Each structure stands twice: as C-alpha cells, then as structure tokens.
Amino acid sequence: MQERNWRDFFKHLGIFIGIVSIIFTVTVGGFIVVNLQHMGRLARVVQLVQGDYLEKTSISQLIDGATRGIVDSLGDPYSVYMDAQENTQLMEQIEGKFGGVGIILSLKDPQKLVVLRPIKGTPADKAGLEPGDVIMKIDDQDATTIDQDKAVSLMRGDPGTKVTLMVYRENTKKTLTVPLTREAISVPTVTGEALPGNSDLAYIDISQFSPNTANELASVLKTMDISKYKGMVLDLRYNHGGELDAAVGVASYFVQPGPVVYIVDNQGRTVTKASEGNFLGKPFVVLVNEESASAAEIVAGAIKDRGTGTLVGVKTFGKGIVQTIFPLDAGTSMKLTTAKYLTPNKIDIHKKGIEPDLKVEIKKGEEATISPTDKNFDVQLKQAVQVLREKIK
Known part of the structure; x- marks a missing residue:
C-alpha cells in the first residue's frame, strides 16, 4: 500500500x-x-x-x-488567479447579477473595507448601512486583515442564506452588529431622470460598466425622450469602471465619430477604439471624483480630449491599464494586465488620473447626491448645473 x-x-x-x-x-x-x-x-x-x-x-x-x-x-494588484468560486463571482459581478447583500466598497483606502454606498433596495440598504461604515468582521472572519476580493466573496452567497457584519460607524463612534439575509441582486448600471427643480435638464448616472451598459443607456435615453432636454449632467462619480467595450459604447453618445481610446499592448502595438456614431450633440457636464476609475476614466478622458463636455469635480483615480480574463481549466481563470490605454490625445493617465476642467471639492461632512430626489444638491452637482446653464443660454 x-x-x-x-x-x-x-x-x-x-x-x-x-x-x-x-x-x-x-x-x-x-x-x-x-x-x-x-x-x-x-x-x-x-x-x-x-x-x-x-x-x-x-x-x-x-x-x-x-x-x-x-x-x-508580478506585484500587480489587478492581475489575479481566480479559483472556480472566485471566477463565478467575478462573472456575476460583471453581469450585474449575483446573490449578496448589496454593498459597494470604496477604492480610496485599500487597507480598509469602507462602504462606499449600499445599493438601493438591497438588504444592506434596508438594514441601514451607511456610506463610510467600516466593515470589521464578516461572520467570524476578521475583515481588517483581508482584501476587497476576499471580503466580497465572503459577503456573496446563495439568496436566503445569512451573513452577519460588524461595522464601525465613524460619525457616531459606535460598533454595530448587522445581521443580513442575502438576496438575488440585480444592479441596473444606468439611471436617468429630469434633474429635480430643473425640468429642462437631464441627469444620467452610470454606476459601473457592464456588458449591457451601452444598451441600458440607449434605453434610458429613449424612455426619457432625451430630445426634449436642453442639456445633461452625466454623473461618473464612484464609478469603478468595468468593460472596455461598454465604455466605448457609452462614450459614443458624448463624442463625435473618431478615437475614444488607444489600447497599447506589451509589444507597443496599438488598437484604436472609435466612437460608434451615436453623438447626441447636446450641451453636457460630467461629474468625476477620486473614485471614478478605469472605464469611467476612458469616457471622461475622451470627453475632455475631444472637448465635447466639461468635467467638474476632482482628479480621477488613475487606473489606465486593461485586464484580460483568460479561462483556464476546471472553471478557473486568470485576470491579467495585458495593455495600457491612452486618451485620444495619447495621454497615459495611469497612477496620475484626469484633472477636471473645473475643480470642485465636496465639503467635509457632505455626501454626494447621486440620483437626487430633491433640490438639495451637493456642491459639485450645484456647480455642474451652473456650468450647464451658462452653456445653454
């Protein structure tokens, strides 16, 4: 034996x-x-x-x-090997459909699991989790020693199963225990409406770039009847990116035919991704902040370089590299950085970010009003409206 x-x-x-x-x-x-x-x-x-x-x-x-x-x-935080479970979770995240609690984590501090915002209507939202809450424990796992990918995998699971989070709330200096029951989460990536108090201005928020985002945008614009609006605010704040082709599809509504982004591989070979010819031709302002990253920066960079809109906010995150997912055996995969991208003016923004045309910082203690329901806008959105009013005089 x-x-x-x-x-x-x-x-x-x-x-x-x-x-x-x-x-x-x-x-x-x-x-x-x-x-x-x-x-x-x-x-x-x-x-x-x-x-x-x-x-x-x-x-x-x-x-x-x-x-x-x-x-x-490789020492590259964006290149990772994924086992079968991690690969499945990534595919669910890309598609915007998964079982979980509905939390989007902040990129700002990779050493902390900070709630960027709960997704509206999800278990996390209904339980009262707030932006800025710091996740300390996920069930019995110490969450202060794990990365975001691991944290996400622990919070994901089959609908109906339970998970308990312990969070620290900075503004009250209290630690809370929050029991949650996972649900099937389906996240629309594009929302649109008339801006409260400004019936002639459209407000479009894009939360991430999934394979269907460009189609979602087309549907939202049609439902809103975008032709009746004098101008638009495109909100890309807290958008961590996603699919490259989705970004090109979205950018096509905001730049004329021509280059949107250049993709450069490790041999120096360059592929030009161009607008698909859907340019709306309306005055618009783009809101960006320090958590607008990757595909969101492709859209913002194209708009800035092509001069079709005004960027308002603060410098973007600075992720100017492209990952390709390579399927392996037994349901595993490898996500590998395979290229960098350049804006239409051939600018490399990796680890540098994109400076807005008009710098406006959120005031301390103020929260960004994403998809506002009333006229109490944050300072960045207020400035965006002011700039837009000047454009459509």
Whole structure:
C-alpha cells in the first residue's frame, strides 16, 4: 500500500513538473534548457509537502497554489488567479447579477473595507448601512486583515442564506452588529431622470460598466425622450469602471465619430477604439471624483480630449491599464494586465488620473447626491448645473 502511494506521488510529481516545465519553457521563449536549480527547488518543495507536511494535501491544491503564486509574484494588484468560486463571482459581478447583500466598497483606502454606498433596495440598504461604515468582521472572519476580493466573496452567497457584519460607524463612534439575509441582486448600471427643480435638464448616472451598459443607456435615453432636454449632467462619480467595450459604447453618445481610446499592448502595438456614431450633440457636464476609475476614466478622458463636455469635480483615480480574463481549466481563470490605454490625445493617465476642467471639492461632512430626489444638491452637482446653464443660454 505504501509503495503504491509513493508510485502515485511520483506520477503526480512528474505531471506537476511537466506542467511547470512547459510554463518555464514558454516563458523563456521556446528555449529547451530551463533553470534546473529552480526546478529542483520546486520538486523538493512538492516532495517535502507531500511527505512531511502534517495535514493532507493534494497535487491539485499545490498546482492551484503555485499558479496563484506565479501571478502574485508580478506585484500587480489587478492581475489575479481566480479559483472556480472566485471566477463565478467575478462573472456575476460583471453581469450585474449575483446573490449578496448589496454593498459597494470604496477604492480610496485599500487597507480598509469602507462602504462606499449600499445599493438601493438591497438588504444592506434596508438594514441601514451607511456610506463610510467600516466593515470589521464578516461572520467570524476578521475583515481588517483581508482584501476587497476576499471580503466580497465572503459577503456573496446563495439568496436566503445569512451573513452577519460588524461595522464601525465613524460619525457616531459606535460598533454595530448587522445581521443580513442575502438576496438575488440585480444592479441596473444606468439611471436617468429630469434633474429635480430643473425640468429642462437631464441627469444620467452610470454606476459601473457592464456588458449591457451601452444598451441600458440607449434605453434610458429613449424612455426619457432625451430630445426634449436642453442639456445633461452625466454623473461618473464612484464609478469603478468595468468593460472596455461598454465604455466605448457609452462614450459614443458624448463624442463625435473618431478615437475614444488607444489600447497599447506589451509589444507597443496599438488598437484604436472609435466612437460608434451615436453623438447626441447636446450641451453636457460630467461629474468625476477620486473614485471614478478605469472605464469611467476612458469616457471622461475622451470627453475632455475631444472637448465635447466639461468635467467638474476632482482628479480621477488613475487606473489606465486593461485586464484580460483568460479561462483556464476546471472553471478557473486568470485576470491579467495585458495593455495600457491612452486618451485620444495619447495621454497615459495611469497612477496620475484626469484633472477636471473645473475643480470642485465636496465639503467635509457632505455626501454626494447621486440620483437626487430633491433640490438639495451637493456642491459639485450645484456647480455642474451652473456650468450647464451658462452653456445653454
């Protein structure tokens, strides 16, 4: 029996080394000779874990860990290996449909799990969670030591299942325990309405860029009958981005035919993504802030460079790189940074952000009025309306 176990071990070890050898060979561009010292070290580690580690492990577990380690070694927070569960959750997030509690986390401080806002009508919203709440625990898991992806995976789950959050509320200096029951969350990415108190101005909020966002925008514009409005406010604040093609589709309504963004790969090859020719031709203002990122910056950058609208707010986040999702076996995948993007004026905004045309900061203690229901606008939205009024005089 023991002999058979060792035969199985060496069989699996041979497969594992073969896989890693292929990876190493491809990495060095097809050379047959690989770094034998590193290969020997890797084989020795596998042997020690299989032979001497206290807990039982499997070869698939070790391959999973090695794969994750290869990607983690890049030091790129946007490149990640995802197991089957994480991959499923990412696909659900991209599609805007998932089981969870309805919390959007802030990007501002990666060391904290700060509630950016609860999604309207979701368990988190109905339980009274507020922007700025800091998540300290998710069930029994200390949330102060995990990253956002891990936190999201812990809060997601089948509708009807329960999760308990412990949050710290800064404005009251209190710690709250909030029991929640997960629901099926379907998040519309585009909302539109007449701006309260300004019946001749349209207000469009885009919360993220999913594969259907451009179609959603077209539907909202049609339902609103956008032709009856004199001008628009496009709100991209707290929009963390999403699908590249969705951003190009949305930008097509706000810039004339021509380049929206240039995609540059690691060989310097450039692909031009151009407007699809849906330009509305109406005066408009775009609201941006420090959490407008990625695809939101593609839209904002195109508008600024092409000079079709005015950006109001503060400098954007500065994520000017593109990730591609590569499906792997057994439902796993790898999200890898494969290109950078440049604005129509060939500006690289990564880690720099986009400066607004008119800088307006939210006052301390003031909350941004996203999709306002009355005329009590935040200072940025007030300024946007003022700029728009000047445009349509």
